[in-house]
Amino acid sequence: MNLIKEFDFTTWNPKLTKAKSKQAVDALEGGFAICLPHLPFVLSEEEKRFLSQSWSDQKSKNISLRPQGGLRGAQGSEADLIALRAMIQRYADQAMQLVSALFPDYVPHLTTANTSFRPFEVDGRVSSYRKDDKRLHTDAFPSNPTQGTRLLRVFNNVNPHGKPRIWRVGEPFEDMAKKFLPKTKAMWPGQAWLMHRLGVTKRERTPYDQLMLQLHDLVKADMDYQRHSLQQTVHLMPGTTWVVFSDQVLHAVMSGQYMMEQTFHLPADALYRPETSPLKVLERMTGRTLI
Helix, strand or coil: CCCEEECCCCCCCCCCCHHHHHHHHHHHHCCCEEEECCCCCCCCCCHHHHCCHHHECCCCCCEEECCCCCEECECCCHHHHHHHHHHHHHHHHHHHHHHHHHCHHHHHHCEEEEEEEECCCCCCCCCCHHHCCCCCECCCCCCCCCCCCEEEEEEEECCCCCCCEEEEEECCHHHHHHHHHHHCCCCCCCHHHHHHHCCCCCCCCCHHHHHHHHHHHHHHHCHHHHHHCCEEEEEECCCCEEEEECCCCCEEEEECCCEEEEEEEECHHHCCCHHHCHHHHHHHHHCCCCC
8 A cells, every 4th residue: 555646846836737737636636645755845044043942832832823924832032933924924825836736726715724833843742642643543623623624734844854754644534434434423413503602613513523523533542443554654854745635644643843834725525526525435435415
C-alpha cells in the first residue's frame, strides 16, 4: 500500500498540463497525501528568529492567524508580532496560490480558515487518547461540526535543523469505515438541537458529524488497530510541502518541530468527484442521507 503521491513542483504557482492536473486531482480526491519534496517555504534571515518556542504564549500548541487578521497564541513586542503575523500571512497567500494552481475549480468555493505556525516538538506531548495526534485518525471536532464540509490542509516543514516531520498514514477511508461503522450509534432525538442551544456545539451536529466523530474516537481507542492496521511511515523532510484532505486521510503525527499549516474549507459538492468525499461514502454505506 502506498498512499503518498509525489510531484516535482518547485514553485507555489506551478503551470500544469491537463495530464498533470488530472493526476493531482485524482490523488487528492482519491485519498492520497500529495507530497511536494522540493517546495520549501523560504524564511528570510529576519524571520528565522521566529523558529523558537519562545514566541508562543505557552497556552496553546499553535500560533494561529485567523482569516479576519487576528493573531493568537503568540507573545512579543508589537513590532515582533507584526513581523510574525506577516510571515504567517505570507504562508497563507502561498498556500492559496498552490491550491488555486492545482485545483482551479475549487477556488470559487473555498473558504480560508486558520493559518498556523507550530513551534513545539510533537514527540513527548501528553494528552488524552481523543486528543492524541500520534494515533491514526481522520479529523472531526466535537464542538465544531463540519456538516459535510471538506478539510483541505497544506503543510510545510520549516525545521532549520534537518529534522523530518514523521507521519503515519493509514488505509483508505472506506476500508477503515467498514471496520468501525457497525460500532457507531445515532444521536437521540433533539440531541443536536439541544447541544447547539446550550453552546456545546457551534452549529447543529448532523448525523454525518456524529458518525465522523465516533469513527475518530473509535479508531484512536483501538490500540490493536493502531499497531496492526495497514499503514506506512513517511519522513517529511524540511522544505517539503504536503497537501491532504484531513477528514479523509488517516494520519498520525509521530514527531517533528516547526511546521506551517493552512486550512481551507470546501463544500463536498464542489469536488471534481463528489462521490469520493467521506459524506458520500458514508451515505452509500449506511443507505441514508446524513446532512
